[in-house]
Amino acid sequence: MKKDDLKQNAKLKALLRNQNLPKDEVIELLCDMIENEVCKPESQIDYDLISELYLLIDELSEGQPIVSEDNMQRNLENIKKQGAVKKRRKRCSWIRTFAVVAASFVIMFSGISIMARVHGYASSWDFILESLQELMPGEKLEGDGITVIKPYASTTYATMEVLMKSENFDFLLPAVLPEGVAIETITVMYVSNDHSTYEVAVKCSDMNLKIYISTHNLNTPETWTNAILYQTDLMLFYIQKASDGTYFAVGQYGGFEYSFTYNDYNELTKIISSLKA
Amino acid sequence: MKKIIFISAFLMIFSMCFSVSAMESDGIVINIENANVIFDANSQWTFQEQQVIAQKITSEENEPFATYGLTCTLFGHKYTLETVQVITHNVYGEEPKCLKEVYNVSTCSRCDYIEEELLSTVRISCCP
Structure with missing residues (x-):
């Protein structure tokens, strides 16, 4: 001092x-x-x-406290009470807000899920995404294309040309299909562990047309009785008519066996004649 | 709990029809009457699930099994997707007599949803 x-x-x-x-x-x-x-x-x-x-x-x-002991005690209790009330109010308010928000979300999701079911969607997210896409300007994502399915993986291609270039398949596919019919999926199933032996199931938009390709022979058409022989540029097909009116054609070329089933003989011959890489 | 009891009872009732053999190279085969249902050797489904799927595919029931839980209702199914082959013997009177069908099968790991989509078929000569 x-x-x-x-x-x-x-x-x-x-x-x-x-x-x-x-x-x-x-x-x-x-x-x-x-x-x-x-x-x-x-x-x-x-x-x-x-x-x-x-x-x-x-x-x-003279050593006496300026504020009496009673006053101090009373003031302390008041302060405590005020603090407790504020804390309780704050906690209750937070819980209430959370409950309201959570309930809103559940109600909203339930509503969206119901709408998704009504419109035939398997998932609410698919419904939301498609709805958003419809609202947004510009081109829609294409849902078509050809999907190649392999064990635990699948890829969709816009065109067959892009697919064949990317996948580098050795087998042939028909260039001509009946009007309005398209190939939707190509599923590859490996038979051997080294993937040298496999089968390919081709799904078409018309389920009357069935295409199956295999690296190993599933049939011995030479033994069939009453089979119709049909020669294309690439191979000889054996065509068998079934009792249900469908025609089943089998041909072998380049290490693959090609099998076709269709309910129209003329269309079937056009399809198998158009096989090309 | 109800789902577990239902599936257990279902499997018990039909288990007498099943016989299982494992192929040497790959695939699990479940025989149902005159059909062989073939699953991939590395299938994600358990044996019990494969039996249910095999029964569903070979039955004439076309509607997908589905008991929607709340989670599936709100968020959709959690899919497991695999290819399953079914060989049905002596379908045709003339050669080739047997029919091989290839299905894309979807199941949900959270509920009983099972749906199969036929991809293609081919007649094969496996029976004399």
Whole structure:
């Protein structure tokens, strides 16, 4: 503490003694002085003055607390109560908000799921995605194309040309199909562990037309009785008519056996004649 | 719980019709009457699931099995998709007599959903 401050404090003490003010008023005055000092910017606060003023207060109050014990206890309890109420309000409000949001989501998803079922979608997400696509400007994603399915993997191609180039298949596929009929999926099933032996199931949009290709012979058409022989540019086909009116054609070329089933003989011959890489 | 009891009872009733043989190279074969249902050797389905699928494919029931749980209703099925072959013997009176059908089978790991899609068929000569 500086010399001037010490002098000031002594003066202050003398002044207070001589003032004949009631003790309570003096104490109140000293508290005000402390408060004024504390409100100053930190660099200007005189902490020594503050401690002197506290000592004076202590002296004047003769060790008795300025605020009575009862008052302090009452104030503490009030503060606690206020804190507890605020905490409870905050927690309840948070839980309520969460419950409302969760319930809204469940209701929303239920509604979307019902709409998806009504429109024949297996998944709500498919329904949402397609609905969004319809709302967005620009081209729709193409759902058509030809899908190649292998064990645990499938790829969809826009055209047969792209498919054959990408997959590098060795077998032949028909270039001509009945009007309105298209190849939808090509499923490759490996028979041997080294994938050298496999079978290919070709699904067409018309289920009357069935195409099956195999690296190993599933049939011995030479032994069939009453088979019709049909020679194409590439191979000889044996065609058998079934009791259900369908025609079944088998030909072998380049290490593959090609099998076709169709209910129209003329169309069948066009299909098998158009086989090409 | 109900689902487990239903599937267990279903399998118990039809298990007398089944005989199982494992092929030497690959594939699990389940025989049902005059048909062989062939699953991939690395199939993700359990043996019990394969039996249910085999029964479904060879039955004349066309509607997919489905008991929708809440999760499937809200989020859709969790699909397992595999190819299954069915060889039915002596379908035709003349050669080739047997019929091989290839199906794409979808199941849901969360409910009883099973659906099969016929991909193609071929007549084969495996029976004299």
